[in-house]
Amino acid sequence: MKILFVCLGNICRSPLAEAIFIHKAKEQGLKVEADSAGFESFHRGDPADPRSVAVARAHGIDLNGHTARMFNARDFDHYDRIYVMDKTNYNDVMGVARDDNDEQKVDYIMNLIYPGENRPVPDPWYGGKEGFEKVFRMLEQACDILIKDLALDHLPTRPPDHPTT
Ligand code: 4NP
Numbered sequence: 001m002k003i004l005f006v007c008l009g010n011i012c013r014s015p016l017a018e019a020i021f022i023h024k025a026k027e028q029g030l031k032v033e034a035d036s037a038g039f040e041s042f043h044r045g046d047p048a049d050p051r052s053v054a055v056a057r058a059h060g061i062d063l064n065g066h067t068a069r070m071f072n073a074r075d076f077d078h079y080d081r082i083y084v085m086d087k088t089n090y091n092d093v094m095g096v097a098r099d100d101n102d103e104q105k106v107d108y109i110m111n112l113i114y115p116g117e118n119r120p121v122p123d124p125w126y127g128g129k130e131g132f133e134k135v136f137r138m139l140e141q142a143c144d145i146l147i148k149d150l151a152l153d154h155l156p157t158r159p160p161d162h163p164t165t
Contacts, residue, residue, distance in 0.1 A: 001150055002033040004079040005109065006089050010038025010068040012132070013085045013121055015048040016056060017109060017139045023061045024147045032150065035079075037071040039092040044068055051124070055132040059140075076102040083109035083142075086120035112142040 003021060007014035014036035025032040047053075048066040056063035073096045075082065082105050084090045090108060097103045110119040121138050124131035 001031075001081075002079045003146070004075055004082045005034070005036040005085075006038065006071055006082060006093055007036070007085040007121075008038055008088060008092075008123065009040045009043045009049075009125065010036055010070075011043045011046055011049045011066075012052050012125055013123070013135055013139070014038065015063060015066045015068075016052045016132075016136060017083065017085075017143065019056055019061050019063045019066075020136070020139050021143045021146065024143050025150070028147055028151055030147065030150055036066075037069050037075060039071055039089065041070060044070055049125070051129060051132045055129075055136045059136060071096065073098060073102075076105060079105065082106045083112075085109060086123065087118070090118075109142045110138065112145040 005014040005017040005021070018034050018036040021034050022032070025034075046068045048056075048063045048068075053063045071093065076097065082093060084093055084106065086108075090106065093106050094103060097106065108118045108120070110121060111117065113119075121135055122131065124135050
């Protein structure tokens with residue numbers, strides 16, 4: 001199963017989601033492939049934000065070695081599911097989708113916990129350390145559900161009606 005996590009800068013939220021997901025998948029002995037990407041070129045090539053690295057480390061997860069990259073339409077060909085953090089990311093990814101098949105792969109990561117509600121994972125970039133801890137907990141909860149579903153060998157069902165507003 002190949003999963004891509006997407007945020008804006010690809011330095012705070014999506015690298016954290018990727019690292020949490022891979023860490024938990026390994027713990028469960030699940031064979032997965034995961035990556036993360038963003039839409040803001042400013043941080044391309046950068047490592048993860050030190051605050052994301054710190055919160056990951058505090059939870060026993062290594063986030064060193066990340067390099068921020070841009071989302072590319074070819075990601076739709078490679079990944080089975082693309083999880084976004086907020087509405088901006090959703091609109092960015094959907095804006096690049098080429099057909100229904102691409103669009104069907106995209107969902108809000110928080111919909112794993114609150115199906116169909118399109119809740120955002122708040123951007124912690126301008127806030128303090130607590131924001132990163134909160135984001136970590138949200139992503140961890142979502143990844144737990146994703147891992148459980150993958151362990152049962154099926155992807156969570158995406159709601160048929162998927163409003164963007
Ligand atoms: P992320 O956070 O999307 O979670 O990686 C951000 C990091 C940097 C910027 C925006 C969001 N920025 O505009 O530089």
